[in-house]
Amino acid sequence: MDPLSALQKFREYFERYVPLTDEEWQALSHYLTVDTLKKKKFYVEAGKVCDHIGLVVKGAVRYYHVKDGEEITGYFSFEDEMLSSYKSFLTRTPAANYIQALEDSVIVNLSHKGLQQACMNELLGFKMERFGRLTAEHYLICYEERITAFITQSPEERYSDLLQTGGEALYRIPQHYIANYLGITPVSLSRIRRRIMKISA
Amino acid sequence: MDPLSALQKFREYFERYVPLTDEEWQALSHYLTVDTLKKKKFYVEAGKVCDHIGLVVKGAVRYYHVKDGEEITGYFSFEDEMLSSYKSFLTRTPAANYIQALEDSVIVNLSHKGLQQACMNELLGFKMERFGRLTAEHYLICYEERITAFITQSPEERYSDLLQTGGEALYRIPQHYIANYLGITPVSLSRIRRRIMKISA
DNA sequence: TCAAAACGTTAACAAAAGATAACGAATTTC
DNA sequence: GAAATTCGTTATCTTTTGTTAACGTTTTGA
Numbered sequence: 001m002d003p004l005s006a007l008q009k010f011r012e013y014f015e016r017y018v019p020l021t022d023e024e025w026q027a028l029s030h031y032l033t034v035d036t037l038k039k040k041k042f043y044v045e046a047g048k049v050c051d052h053i054g055l056v057v058k059g060a061v062r063y064y065h066v067k068d069g070e071e072i073t074g075y076f077s078f079e080d081e082m083l084s085s086y087k088s089f090l091t092r093t094p095a096a097n098y099i100q101a102l103e104d105s106v107i108v109n110l111s112h113k114g115l116q117q118a119c120m121n122e123l124l125g126f127k128m129e130r131f132g133r134l135t136a137e138h139y140l141i142c143y144e145e146r147i148t149a150f151i152t153q154s155p156e157e158r159y160s161d162l163l164q165t166g167g168e169a170l171y172r173i174p175q176h177y178i179a180n181y182l183g184i185t186p187v188s189l190s191r192i193r194r195r196i197m198k199i200s201a
Numbered sequence: 202m203d204p205l206s207a208l209q210k211f212r213e214y215f216e217r218y219v220p221l222t223d224e225e226w227q228a229l230s231h232y233l234t235v236d237t238l239k240k241k242k243f244y245v246e247a248g249k250v251c252d253h254i255g256l257v258v259k260g261a262v263r264y265y266h267v268k269d270g271e272e273i274t275g276y277f278s279f280e281d282e283m284l285s286s287y288k289s290f291l292t293r294t295p296a297a298n299y300i301q302a303l304e305d306s307v308i309v310n311l312s313h314k315g316l317q318q319a320c321m322n323e324l325l326g327f328k329m330e331r332f333g334r335l336t337a338e339h340y341l342i343c344y345e346e347r348i349t350a351f352i353t354q355s356p357e358e359r360y361s362d363l364l365q366t367g368g369e370a371l372y373r374i375p376q377h378y379i380a381n382y383l384g385i386t387p388v389s390l391s392r393i394r395r396r397i398m399k400i401s402a
Numbered sequence: 403t404c405a406a407a408a409c410g411t412t413a414a415c416a417a418a419a420g421a422t423a424a425c426g427a428a429t430t431t432c
Numbered sequence: 433g434a435a436a437t438t439c440g441t442t443a444t445c446t447t448t449t450g451t452t453a454a455c456g457t458t459t460t461g462a
Contacts, residue, residue, distance in 0.1 A: 067353045074352045087342045096349070129330045136337035141288045143344035148297070150351045150384050151275050152268045155419085175440060183351050188419055190441055356449085376410060389449055391411055 001106045003034040006057045010108040013055055013080060017134040018127045027123050031114035035107050037061070043083060043099040043107070050085035050095045052109045059105025060169070062177060065097045073180040076102070078169045082135060083107070102172070155184045156192050202307045204235040207258045211309040214256055214281060218335040219328045228324050232315035236308050238262070244284060244300040244308070251286035251296045253310045260306025261370070263378060266298045274381040277303070279370045283336060284308070303373070356385045357393050 011025055044050040056077050063075040077083040088095035119128045149158050159182055176186035208230055245251040257278050264276040278284040289296035320329045350359050360383055377387035
């Protein structure tokens, strides 16, 4: 993936929230970098401050925590999704989680400093602020729904729903990561799968 | 609680995120209403669009879903916290949940239309946008942490943590609501409480 | 004020999930 | 291309949770 079409993808993503003039885009793109992240490499590591926010233009990453020496995967970002350890990025405190590339990936990054400068930019400030609000709102809604699922649904229901809504991206993820995502063990997910198989068979 | 000091509380809350001149506050307060919500009355009902966002100035509310005829409590807002059925408010779609007063409450409200007007207001627009972003980010972080707890912790750990961080507000809430909040049944929470009692005794 | 409803706990049993280990298959790595 | 690792499933056993029902207590509301 060449840098120019990567940047173009970022522009398309941004303009889904806030339209830009060519001049504004010119100014904004100044603050962006196009980076590659090889499989298994880290976008963020626990204990370090996450200094950027990015858009996955190609590839996929997983978010995970380490508890009692075990990795627990909590989330994924695929093409056309933002990624960051949001709390760390927003509050400038050390991240509690790792973000690691599941595949060779291409990411368009905006550093914390770059974002600050873009927000102070006469031309861009208002639109950056608006983009930030809409992005935060978007994830707020996603998280709200996920919490609701934890409270109102059984693991089996959560998995069934995920199968319906998850799309093909699901098949790129190892089962035991999905189990973590659902809040259960891999062994338990395997049993749920067998139960569902029998019903639908 | 008189309306003026209720509004003053809203200003203080707002200025924790974005400072205002007296003139700006004058303009903003124009869009606000001070409402009372008697115990058991609804701030929002499932199926209806949530048309406002508010600040709890006095009292407390609970958020709940109804599934298979059962109420499942997912969240609470106490004094000095915002409340809204965010997804419904932001996307103008019917709410999936109820919000009900746990106590007689006083709420400073901003309607969707009021917010829009405030955002278009020459004087206020930028600051409203910024307040919206910071508020969304605040809840984003809260939700992120709650999801992490579901994934990485047992119900017992979640309850222990809640006891430490929850403060006195916890004692105003019936146990079975807390059980729902933790994603378990009231019976299960009762057992967890007994286990913890025995350990600390 | 008094009956009704709501609440928290406990018991008994069923169902589900966690922990651990084993196994072959697939994938990775050198 | 061979050895090592990872992965998904299954089995066994233990622990936890869910379900239902009962009970005394507190709170609510007419």
